[in-house]
Amino acid sequence: MLNIPKLKNTDSNNFFLMAGPCAIEGEEIAFRIAEKIVKITDKLNIPYIFKGSYRKANRSRLDSFTGIGDEKALKILEKIGKEFGIPTVTDIHESQEAAMAAAYVDVLQIPAFxxxxxxxxxxxxxxxKVVNVKKGQFLSAGSMKYAVDKITENGNPNVLLTDRGNTFGYQDLIVDFRGIPEMRAFNVPVIMDCTHSLQQPNQASGVTGGKPALIETIAKAAIAVGADGLFIETHPDLSNAKSDAANMLKLDLLEGLLEKLVRVRQSIL
Known part of the structure; x- marks a missing residue:
């Protein structure tokens, strides 16, 4: 079911991981993050896809960081893929971006909105390319069947679905874990976004908040109910991260978390 070029460790029976910074901030920091995660995932036999948004189109405030330039960021993603021999994923926002981004990355991601x-x-x-569609915060899991159909009926069977919680009031999200098996019934791999599902959007400051202390809880529950993959945004220096710092996982905590999650996975096989 998982047909992603360059994906390693696929014979391990582990979940796969999409992880990296929220946005590509520069080559040095992106490579630093990728190198660290590659070492961890190789050690734990976890199939790994490097994630980084080449541009952040959905921001509350006009002065929020949106990127370092499309081509510059995409070339960094391409370079990481070649240097480490791993697949990469990035978001696209408009139809004309699809072909552009596809020239550099292995997986195209459709934002939830x-x-x-x-x-x-x-x-x-x-x-x-493989297409990862994030479930809208405003949709039921069952509604994502039609997103799958739109892709497969255009001749592309390589679809992933990602849950990232449901809107709960005006400034919070809640995860309904029934959605993971419901979406898996569409015969596509299902991913749990462990960081965006803990966002606290629409804050008065115009900067999204979050509850990163619960990342482990969300991740464990997702694996326990059968998620095929996990999506985790991570950064070595959250105080200086330029996007979504409030809900990312500190990079130093990733290895310990993944070790626990591998044990959870093994316990349910």
Whole structure:
């Protein structure tokens, strides 16, 4: 079911991991993060996909960090993929971005707010790349069948679905873990976004908050109910991270967390 180029350790029966910084901030920090995670995932036999947004299009405030330039960031993603021999994933926001990003990365990601945008899903499908669609905070798990159909009916069977919680009031999210087996019934791999599901959006400051202390709780529960993969944004220096610092995992904590999650996975096989 998981057909992603360059993905290693696929014979380990482990969950796979999408992880990296929220946004590509520069080459040095991106390589530092990738190198650390590659060492950890190779040690634990976890299939790994490096994640980094080349541009952040969905920001509350006009002065929020959005990126270092599209081509510059995409070239960093491409370089990481080649240097470490791993697949990479990035978000796209408009139909015309699909072919551009597909020239540099292995997986195209559809942001949650855009998961119903038919033209965007079709454009991503037509690149032939693996397409990871994040479930909208405003949708039921069952509704994601139609996102899958939009991609597969355009000739691309390589679809991933990612849960990232449901809107709960105006400034919080809650995870309904029933959605993981429900979406797996569509015969596609399902991922749990352990960091964005703990966001506290729409804060008065215009900067999204979060509850990173609960990342382990969300991750353990997701593995226990059968998630195929985990999505975790991480950074070595949260105080200086330029995007989503409030809900990312500190990079130094990743190895210990993954060791626990591997044991959870082994216990349910």
């Amino acid at each position: 855009l998961c119903r945008q038919t033209d965007l899903l079709m454009a991503a499908a037509k690149t032939g």
